[in-house]
């Protein structure tokens with residue numbers, strides 16, 4: 001992986017973590033084995049010579065600077081920079097192999113260096129696929145029907161759309177009038193949104209069946225029936241929704257959210273409930289987001305305030321460790337201090353709140369929970385083995401790995417949990 005310090009020697013570098021520095025991990029020099037690196041100081045071919053020239057060129061700017069060399073390969077180039085730099089660190093993920101936990105830790109630590117997160121962040125996955133967005137939107141809608149909720153919401157809001165606003169676009173294409181998205185990082189861009197939009201239009205025009213759990217095994221909620229929901233999106237509704245003037249209107253909004261007549265709003269970052277008018281939204285949903293939200297109480301409170309009286313929320317929440325531990329619930333073993341290192345300066349990671357926190361907050365903020373589809377997974381740990389902060393969680397929390405919840409705005413304050 002790395003190399004550091006102005007004392008670093010060139011050439012063959014090590015793959016052994018030996019400590020921490022303010023700029024990240026320090027690894028020290030030692031010979032490499034066969035490493036499949038594209039350029040290697042032991043093979044002075046044209047490729048290597050050009051590569052070395054690039055490092056020599058860059059070295060004019062590193063004098064007395066703290067340098068991080070990402071994807072440093074063998075690290076020979078890091079050593080060139082280290083000759084002049086105050087401190088040079090090289091990192092190469094190949095050294096970490098499949099150790100996700102270590103990757104996450106290193107990623108978090110590296111983000112302590114100012115400006116590193118945007119350079120390293122690689123998108124969220126999921127909403128970069130039109131079929132995923134289509135599947136997620138239709139699943140929320142099918143569950144709404146199953147639970148007797150409004151299947152034709154006019155105004156929808158999404159928390160954490162991720163790589164694209166595709167789930168919201170699916171909502172608009174299927175007949176919603178306005179869509180509001182709230183994220184903390186601007187993952188989505190116009191090009192991807194437009195490409196996903198065109199694919200979604202085709203999926204709806206073809207009344208494509210809902211992509212199922214064979215295609216998206218990790219996506220909640222699972223349905224009993226993945227046929228196109230023709231009862232919800234009947235021909236009258238869908239043909240009207242797919243009229244070319246409507247599709248043009250949505251497309252124009254995707255091209256420019258700032259247009260006066262845009263029916264899409266994308267608020268990034270958002271932190272306050274006042275970004276949206278009170279009692280203006282029919283349905284608020286999220287997919288694999290609420291486990292990341294830092295301020296859960298205020299987020300549930302904001303959702304409550306945005307909803308119209310008969311509005312509802314619909315959320316898929318995943319309590320698993322997202323690669324930060326070897327076991328699905330291994331992130332509950334970590335102390336708060338270790339977790340701070342794991343997170344680094346990322347704008348979000350996981351709030352590590354278990355299932356019951358969400359249900360409690362939903363109720364205390366005024367929602368009546370009408371659907372709670374839990375998935376349980378075996379726990380290798382007992383509650384006693386968890387970090388002190390989690391020792392009081394219930395046996396139910398310990399084994400609840402995901403849930404899909406829907407809740408209605410409940411005006412009867414007497415029904416609110418204490």
Ligand SMILES: C[S@@+](CC[C@H](N)C(=O)[O-])C[C@H]1O[C@@H](n2cnc3c(N)ncnc32)[C@H](O)[C@@H]1O
Pocket residue numbers: 124125126127128159160161162163182183184185187286287288289292293294295348
């Ligand atoms: C795992 S991604 C899921 C993205 C998308 N919903 C999907 O299904 O692919 C988590 C998303 O939550 C967003 N996020 C994290 N904290 C948030 C917050 N407080 N408010 C809104 N979005 C947040 C992240 O920026 C990211 O877009």
